[in-house]
Amino acid sequence: MAGRFLMRRIIAIVVSTLVLILAAGFVDARAATVASTELTSGWALRSATGLADTGAAISQVGYPTPGWNPVSLPSTVLAGLVANNVYQNIYFGQNLKNVPDLTGQNWWFRGEFTASTTSPGQVYWLRFKGISYRAQVWLNGVQLDADAVGSMVGHEYNVTGVIRPGAANALAIRVTPPAHDCKDLSFCTVDWNPEAPDMNAGLWGKTLLDTTGPVALRDPYVKTVLPLPATDAADLSVYVDAVNATSAPVTTTVSGTISKAGQPSIPVSQTVTLNAGERREIAFAPVHVANPVLWWPYQFGSPELYQLSVSATVGGAVSDTKAIDFGVRQFTDYRTTVNGTSFAGYKINGRNILFRGGGYMWDMLQRWDGKTNAAHVQYVKDMGLNTIRLEGTLGNEELYDLADKAGVMVMPGFVCCSAWENDSGWTAEQAQVAVASLDTQMRATRAHASTFLWTYGSDQPPTAAHLTAYKNVAAALHWQNPTLDNVATWSNANAGMKMDGPYVWEPPVLWWDTTKAGSAFGTTGEEGTESPPPLESLQRFLSPADQWPIGAAWNYHAGKAGSVFDNTTPFTTGLDNRYGTATSAADYSRKAELQNYENTRAFFEAWNAHEYTQSFGTIFWMLNSAWPSVHWNLYDYYFKPGGGYFGAKKANEPVHIAYDYATRKVFVVNSTLTARAGLTATATLYNIPDLAQKSTTSAPVTAAANASTEVLTVPAVTGLSASYFIRLRLTDAGGAKVSDNLYWYSTRADALGNKSSWYRTTPKTYADLTGLNSLPANTAxxxxxxxxxxxxxxxxxxxxxxxxxxxxxxxxxxxxxxxxxxxxxxxxxxxxxxxxxxxxxxxxxxxxxxxxxxxxxxxxxxxxxxxxxxxxxxxx
The missing domain is CATH 2.60.40.10 (Immunoglobulins)
Structure with missing residues (x-):
């Protein structure tokens, strides 16, 4: 179904223009140019309202564009308007409210470019990696597509009969925005920030002009099968699609080479005859590789990559080439029942791996660049995380490449709480768009070593019919990784992952108390808390009057208006009760950093300490923010690392000593594949503020590889101050520090009430941490x-x-x-x-x-x- 949908896009130009170059001209590929050019410059944007001219006129070279907004692609409508200062400083305060709804009108994107000169047998392809949501596409006065639909669907056209080789050409794309409230199969931000006023309408993906000979290659892929549990061999299956661009049969030889420096090269080759206009998958017999160099997540080893280069030749001349990097690795899944529920766990190359990561969001206007993408991946590794979840935030292919090279896993899938999940009432077009979207995005992710899982649904699974259609796409694409129908056991008892919250602040004990919803047992697709950023970041998007006291502008940056997340009251209530009532923005920020640190540290510590017995993977909601936010992030929009960031970094250090707030047990977690013997764990209690030592407990430790070990229990001690310190230290045989971890807690422990909802468990009492405010000032x-x-x-x-x-x-x-x-x-x-x-x-x-x-x-x-x-x- 998806293949037919995409093929309709490919041949649309043939049907609409009835123009084909003679087949004989195509077959003569002696000098065809193989190239790909991204069309980024020479574009302009304007509303279609009040413009009577049609695409046939607008797509003519030299069409005048006075009053249009110059833009560079990729760009959404709002991103283009912001770049032209039509709307300014929209992330500050509540300025976004001043931007009108931009979805009630269509928008023209128009660009001119010079095409390369023609060669015998040369074919020109126009490819759009992402148009949202619906578009008419015109080139040089010819309509290529009257209805290119689907934000996540790739659109491709053979424009050989329309292009002007060696001369100027003009493109015009009339874009119809998606509907608000996620009613279309588009990108959705659900409740974590306000919707973009244009719903991210526009040309958000790359626009490419490719040149090939008569046969073009698409979507090369290498599937890996290891003889698990052994990893001393691999069977590699190579796939690539070949497209005949001509109106007559063409015989082509498709050849490929698998290579890696220091390793023998592996050739494959196959000669096929393609029918006129045919797109066919070329599948090569599996090749056996002895002692392959494996791709590992960075904590387990080196993320080694191989290269696949493929070419198609016609009549002895090169018609097209493609190359990808891929990893020799295999992800597998298993199930374990915990607390009466079946949860999914994962292995890489036969080794258990606890996935721990965060939910990634791109900028609200879908702007990104290489530096930004690299920073996200760098921060993930620096925090000791190993996974990035993409809940519907699909299409940033550079992020996948960076994750491959960094040894970071990627968990893509569709978004919740939108048309994507309200699929029982889909129109026939929506059903077609959904399948084509999956086909496009699976093709973009299947070859990446970093991709370890696809989730067809988030909060709820698709209907049976649509799930079957999805799984048929995965099977047709030889998807080599596990999949899940959805990630919420509340809607699907066999989902394999839970989504029982919380989504607002909870005291650290919640993560450890496995009788509570959201605690560290099983596998979770997402959960997280409010996380106000450091004061310097607040000052960048809130005026002084809006920084304190907390009010409407602050709450506007908390979550979607009208949702339960449009404020940070649970966080502030916890802060005031535990650390003392905040008196200013600076005082609030100082205490918020403490609360972010202790809470996020405890979150990851609990999941890590229970690994492979009670817990199998977790996603913190969220990794980052789509705009300056006070809710749900491990680091803020400006990339300033704060308390949550460093709490996560501490918890996820390679060998770590951790305290269980619920039982007073101490664990040592070894997240490497190397055992550590001869260690000593020490737990010492100190009063505040005089640092009087109240007790010390030590125990020898052998930290097994990729495992958590319970090492001691902190004793109950009398005579402690109301607020006190717990200092944990882990040293090696020579006395050198391996892990050093300081907790601040209270003789009046945090206690959770019995009132629980899908997004929080209400605390009953709060720990008294106000003793920290009595620490003597230290000027030394x-x-x-x-x-x-x-x-x-x-x-x-x-x-x-x-x-x-x-x-x-x-x-x-x-x-x-x-x-x-x-x-x-x-x-x-x-x-x-x-x-x-x-x-x-x-x-x-x-x-x-x-x-x-x-x-x-x-x-x-x-x-x-x-x-x-x-x-x-x-x-x-």
């Missing part, structure tokens, strides 16, 4: 920094020393800023942060960033902490 903290610069990248070694003989330096935040008093340079990674130093202790962390991100300003080291004054020194 010194910091030094040294910098190395190489290839546009800077590395700053920061050493912080607490020279006080009596006072703790608590929750220290060293950061490199652009100029004295400037914002932190971002994106940036630190080997550690939010440090706490006992008297006489010292720590060194390294910051890495790009010189260009200083914006021409000198780097400074700013040091802040919960009980130390802020200082700033130049970085030499």
């Amino acid at each position: 903290v010194n910091a030094t920094a040294s910098r190395t610069v190489s290839g546009g990248q800077e590395s700053v070694a920061i050493t912080v020393t607490n020279t006080s003989a009596t006072n703790l330096a608590f929750f220290l935040r060293p950061e490199v800023t652009a100029g004295n008093g400037g914002n932190e340079v971002v994106p940036v990674t630190y080997t550690g942060n939010y440090l706490s130093l006992w008297p006489g202790e010292s720590a060194t962390v390294t910051a890495v960033y790009q010189t260009a991100d200083l914006g021409g300003r000198p780097p400074y080291l700013r040091l802040r902490g919960y009980n130390i004054p802020t200082s700033s020194i130049p970085v030499p």
Whole structure:
């Protein structure tokens, strides 16, 4: 079904124009040019309202465009208007409300480009990677498609009979936006931010002009089968589609080579005759490879990649070529029953792997670039995560490439709470668009080593008929990875993943108490909490009056208006009750960083500590924000890492010691494939504020590879202060630190009530952490920094020393800023942060960033902490 839908797009030009170059001309491919050019510049945008001219006129070379908005592709309508300052600073405060609804009108995108000169037998292809939602497509006065529909459907046309080789050509695309409230099969942001006023209408994907000979190649792919549990061999099956662009049969030889440096090359070849206009999958017999170099997620090994190069020749001349990277690896799934429910677990190359990640969102206007994509993948790895979930955020193919190379797994699938899930009332067109969308997006992800799972639905599974159609697409594409019908056991008892919340702040004990909904048992497709960003980020999108007290503008950046997430009351209530009522934006931010850190750390610690016995994978909702947000992210829109980021980084360090808030047990989690023996775990309790030591417990530890080990229980101790510290340390046989972890807690523990909903469990009582506010001010903290610069990248070694003989330096935040008093340079990674130093202790962390991100300003080291004054020194 999907193939027919896409083929209709490919041959549309033939049907609409009745123009074909003679078959004999196509077969003579002696000098055909094989190339692909992205059409990014020379475009303009305007509303179709009030413009009487048709596509036949607008797509003529030289058509005048005074008053149009110049744009570069890819671009949505709103992104183009923002780029032209039609609407300004729309992410600040509530300015987005000033943008009118842009979906009630059509929009013209028009561009001119020069096509390469023709060669004997040359074919020209026009390809659109993403048009949302519906479009008329015109080239040089000829309509190529009267109704190109589907935001996630690729559209392709043989334009050989219409193109003007070696001369100027004009394209005009009339776009009809998707409907609001996710009523079309488009991109949806559900409830995590306001909908874009244009619903992301436009040419959001790449627009390409390709040239080939008479036979074009599409979608090369290599499927891997390992003789698990052995991994000393692999059977590799190569597939590629071949398209005959002519009106007569053509015989072509399709050849491929699998290669990797240091490994023998593997050739495959097949000669076929394609009928006129035929698109056919060319399948090669599996090739057997001894001792392959495997692709591993980065924590387990090296993400090694092979290359596949394929070519089609006609009459001895090259007609087309394609090349991809792929990994020799195999993901498999299994089921385990926990608390009466069947949950899915996953293995990579026969090894258990706990997937832990976050839900990725691109910018609200679907703007991205290479640097932004690289920063997302870099941050995922820096936090010790291994997975990016894409809930309907499909099509950013560069992100897949980066994940392949980084050894980060990708979990794509369709979105919830929209037309995608309200499929029982689909029209025939919607059913066709859904299947074609899956076909397009599976073709884009199937060859990637990083892709480990496809989820056909999110909160709810598709209807039986549509699920069957989906699975038929996967089978036809030789999909090599596991799939799930959906990721919520509340709607499908056999889903394999749960989605029982929470989605607002909960005390850390919830993640550990496996009697509570949302706790760390089973496998979860998503759950998360509010996460207000650091003060410097708040200042970038809220005016001083809107930063404090919390009000309408703040809540506008919490979640979709009218949803239960259009405020952060649970988070603020927890903060005020646990840390003391906030008195200003600065005080709120200082305490929010503590609460974000402890909560996110506990989240990942609980899932990690229960791995493979009770827990099998988790996605934090969300990884990042589509716009400046105070809800659901591990790092903010500006890439400033905060408490949640560093809490996740601490929890997910390679070998980690963790505290169970529910049982007082201590676990050591080894997330590597190498066992660690001869370790010692120590748990020490301290009063606040005098740091009087109340108890110490130690135990020897052998940390098995890729496993969690329970090592000791922190004893109940009398005489503790109301707020106290728990310091966990893990050392090796030589006494060197392996993991050092500080908790602050209370003799009045957080307690959860019995009232629970799909998005929260209401706390009954709150821990008393106000003792932290009585820590003596410490002015005896010194910091030094040294910098190395190489290839546009800077590395700053920061050493912080607490020279006080009596006072703790608590929750220290060293950061490199652009100029004295400037914002932190971002994106940036630190080997550690939010440090706490006992008297006489010292720590060194390294910051890495790009010189260009200083914006021409000198780097400074700013040091802040919960009980130390802020200082700033130049970085030499």
